[in-house]
Amino acid sequence: MNTLSNSLTKPQNESIASNGLSQGDVSDFFALLKPRVMFLVVFTALVGMVVSHPDVNPILAFISLLMIAVGGGASGCLNMWWDADIDAVMTRTRKRPIPAGKIQPNEALAFGLTLSAGSVLILGLASNWLAAGLLAFTIFFYVVIYSMWLKRSTPQNIVIGGAAGALPPIVAQAAVTGSVAWDSVILFAIIFMWTPPHFWALALVKSGDYERAGIPMMPNVAGPDSTRFQILAYTVLLAPLGMAPVFFGFGGLAYAVVALIGGLGMLALAIQVYRLREGEPAMRVAQQLFAFSILYLFLLFATLLAEHGFGFFRPVLG
C-alpha cells in the first residue's frame, strides 16, 4: 500500500532520480484531474446554483463554479496518487498517468494539495467560508474517508463514499446563497442514491479487475446475486426520489416527465439485471444499466437546468 512517508521521501524511479526532470506533459497533469468526473461536478454544481435563483454577481458565481471544479479535480488527483498501486493492476485504470510512469507520485501529491488549498481559499474569497468549508470537507471526504479508508476495507465503500460525489450541488448553493436549503439536499440525495446502482453495475462487469486489485467491491464480497438484489433495492428507492423535486416545487412539468420515464427505465433495467444472471446477456444488461444510469442522471439535471436557467419551468403542483 502507498504510504505518505514513502511517497514524500523515496525517489520514485530511475528517471526522476537520475535527472530530476518531470516526464509529464500538460495533458498528463490534466488527466490527473479526472476531466469526466470534473464535468459531472461542474454540471451538478451549476444546477445546484440555478435552482437557488441567486441574486449574486455573475463573475463571482462563475469563479465559485470554477473553484468547485478545481476542487473536484484536485480530489481526483489525490485519489490517483493514493490508488496508483491498484490502478496499475486494473485494465480500466492502468493507463492513468502515474501507473503509466508519465508522472511521479510526488508530483501528483504536490499538484493535488496545491490545487486543493488554492480552490478552497479562492472559493472562500469569492463567495463565503461556509461554501469553502464544504468544499474542503468534500475533498477530505473523497480522499481520506473514501480513498484511504473505505475503498479498501468495506463493500459499502461506494455507498458511503458516494456522499463526496453528491456534495457539489450543496457546495454550489452555499456559494451563491450563503446557506443550504432543501433543493440542494434533494439533489444530493438523488446523486447519493444513484451511485450504488451505477457503480455496482460496472462492478458486475469488471469484477475480475477489482478482484485482482484486492478491492472489496460488492460482487466480490457478497457475490453477484446479492449485488443484483441491492442494485434493484436502491433503484426502487431512486426512482421515486427522482420525482422529489416535483413535490418540493422546483421540478416542473418537463422534469416530471423526464424523471418518470427515466425512473421507469432505470427500474426496468434493474429488474433485467436481477433476472438475468448467467453468461453474456447478464453482462450486457449490466453494461446497459451502467450506461443508462449516466444518461438518467444527466437528463434529470439537464432538465432542471433548462427549466430554471432558460425559463422552461411550468409548475406541476399549484
Added chain:
Amino acid sequence: MASASSARFWGKAMTDMNSYRPTPEEQLRRKRRSRALGLTLGILCLILFAITIAKLGPQVLNRPM
C-alpha cells in the same frame, strides 16, 4: 552517518542534474509545462483582480472628492 550518506546522495543527484542534457522531447514537454504554469498564474491574477473589483462594487468610484 545517515546525514553523511544523505548528503552524498543529494550531492550526486545535484551533480547528475547539472550534467544531464534533456532530450528534445523532454525540453518540449518542459516548455509546455512552463507555458501552462504561466497561463495558470496569469488566470489566478485575473481571478483575484475580478474578485476584488466585484466585491468592492460600483460604489467604490462614488466617493466624495
